[in-house]
Amino acid sequence: MLADGRRASSTTAGGVIVHELTADDVVAEREIRRYPPLDYLDVVIAWDQVGAWRVTCKCGWTGGEQPAVTETKYGTRNCPEDFEDRVFAPEWSAHVAPFAALTDLEQLVDQLRDVETRIADTVLLARRRRVLGTSRPRGRTVQARRPTAMEPPRTRHQRHR
Ligand SMILES: [Zn+2]
Secondary structure, eight states: OBTTSOOOOEEETTEEEESOOOHHHHHTTOOEEEOTTSSOEEEEEEGGGBOEEEEEOTTSOEEEEEEOOOOTTTOOOOOOHHHIIIIIHHHHHHHHHHHHHHHHHHHHHHHHHHHHHHHHHHHHHHHHTTSBOOOOTTSOSOOBOOOOSSSOOOOHHHHTO
């Protein structure tokens, strides 16, 4: 979060990067990186303009906020890693948990499709080898033709009746 309310989502050597240009940026002679022919630009905002760090999502959700503090060693105002791990990471995990569940569901559906394909292939193979009969209008889609102890084997004549 910048002093002027803008949000930056990436950092560079001299500070953070935003993709919208304001009159203040021009007045302050901030570094502007243009990427022709795309209508796209980076403005480098100095570290002293970084007010706070906040975890956000593209959907609009925002989590906790941490005031930005200047690191004496480098003069930057990066979000401390331990804060990211301790505060932001659990909030983020909780936010994306429902989506993670959806991913699990998608994987299960994929597995089910694989099993269905394998069953269909195996049924086809079994029919070719005449282990299974073909489906009939009045009953089950698959009719077992394997003889069992309970039921004597049927003859070819009976099968086609
Ligand atoms: Zn979200």
